[in-house]
Amino acid sequence: MKSKFQALILSAAISPLALAAQAEEVKIGVPSWTGAQAIAHVLGEVVTSRIGGTVEYVPGNNATIFQAMDQGKGDIDVHPDVWLPNQESFTKEYVDGKGTVTLSSNPYEGNQGFCVSQDFAAKMNITDIADLGRPDVAAAMDSDGNGKGEMWIGAPGWASANVNEVKVRDYGLLDFIEPIRAEEAVKTARIKDSIAKGEGYAFYCYEPHAVWFMFPVVMLSEPAYDPAKYVMVQPSDDADWYQKSMVASKDALKQVQIAWSNSLADRSPAIAEFFGKFQLSASDVSALAYEISAKDRDPAEVAKEWVAANSDRVDAMLGL
Numbered sequence: 001m002k003s004k005f006q007a008l009i010l011s012a013a014i015s016p017l018a019l020a021a022q023a024e025e026v027k028i029g030v031p032s033w034t035g036a037q038a039i040a041h042v043l044g045e046v047v048t049s050r051i052g053g054t055v056e057y058v059p060g061n062n063a064t065i066f067q068a069m070d071q072g073k074g075d076i077d078v079h080p081d082v083w084l085p086n087q088e089s090f091t092k093e094y095v096d097g098k099g100t101v102t103l104s105s106n107p108y109e110g111n112q113g114f115c116v117s118q119d120f121a122a123k124m125n126i127t128d129i130a131d132l133g134r135p136d137v138a139a140a141m142d143s144d145g146n147g148k149g150e151m152w153i154g155a156p157g158w159a160s161a162n163v164n165e166v167k168v169r170d171y172g173l174l175d176f177i178e179p180i181r182a183e184e185a186v187k188t189a190r191i192k193d194s195i196a197k198g199e200g201y202a203f204y205c206y207e208p209h210a211v212w213f214m215f216p217v218v219m220l221s222e223p224a225y226d227p228a229k230y231v232m233v234q235p236s237d238d239a240d241w242y243q244k245s246m247v248a249s250k251d252a253l254k255q256v257q258i259a260w261s262n263s264l265a266d267r268s269p270a271i272a273e274f275f276g277k278f279q280l281s282a283s284d285v286s287a288l289a290y291e292i293s294a295k296d297r298d299p300a301e302v303a304k305e306w307v308a309a310n311s312d313r314v315d316a317m318l319g320l
Contacts, residue, residue, distance in 0.1 A: 024053030038288035072263030083153030208285035
């Protein structure tokens with residue numbers, strides 16, 4: 001009788017904790033780009049290994065994820081990688097307007113520009129985008145003998161590639177530089193080949209991205225962001241977009257953070273509290289993306305290693 005009574009007391013003491021752990025669950029939206037996949041799995045790893053909750057990963061685009069968070073039914077609870085101002089239309093509607101979604105106050109910075117290899121920059125004394133308009137630099141980047149140096153501006157269909165095409169014109173580089181659109185795999189192979197051969201090559205680059213851990217590259221300086229000199233019209237808005245656009249300054253730095261459904265605080269309060277303190281740096285995301293994309297590793301495995309190697313930072317995010 002005594003042992004049964006003790007077991008009953010122990011069961012009564014443990015069951016609230018067990019029920020709390022079982023109640024903590026979250027469905028994490030997973031957009032297509034590598035950085036978002038990396039962050040999604042870091043969030044999930046902390047929830048499962050440190051909070052004791054359960055996680056489901058749900059693929060989706062920005063619109064689908066925000067709509068599900070707005071509905072608050074638990075179909076998708078969190079967006080792992082909200083880029084602002086790129087996704088501002090969603091945050092204005094669901095965060096500022098309807099007030100159904102919370103945006104983290106711990107963003108990392110997203111930066112984009114144009115890069116060359118460190119060796120090429122040192123050899124030709126290249127530091128600024130204007131240096132690509134020097135005849136000696138352009139000649140060193142001319143691999144097909146047409147008199148112009150090639151520069152990758154993005155993949156077909158990328159809005160950023162349209163911006164970069166306008167930039168090449170408005171930075172006065174068209175007489176020296178040929179803007180090239182190709183799939184990102186083509187760019188990556190060309191970077192590797194140009195470094196191996198000691199050739200010149202310039203390309204659109206951004207952070208976070210795996211490229212920073214794959215190759216020794218450097219981002220060139222540009223004129224500081226100026227909204228008066230950054231008027232971009234996309235092809236979807238006007239067939240005459242190229243003539244009506246004018247981009248002669250650097251892109252504004254992006255603020256990138258997570259967002260989650262306000263309903264999560266009632267359903268899984270420990271997870272919602274963790275989300276409020278979650279923070280990564282651009283370098284963190286670049287390193288994670290490198291492991292996943294360049295080494296073709298499982299995002300869950302990479303996230304597990306990162307959480308184990310950064311236990312003090314994770315403790316701080318959990319308020320420990």
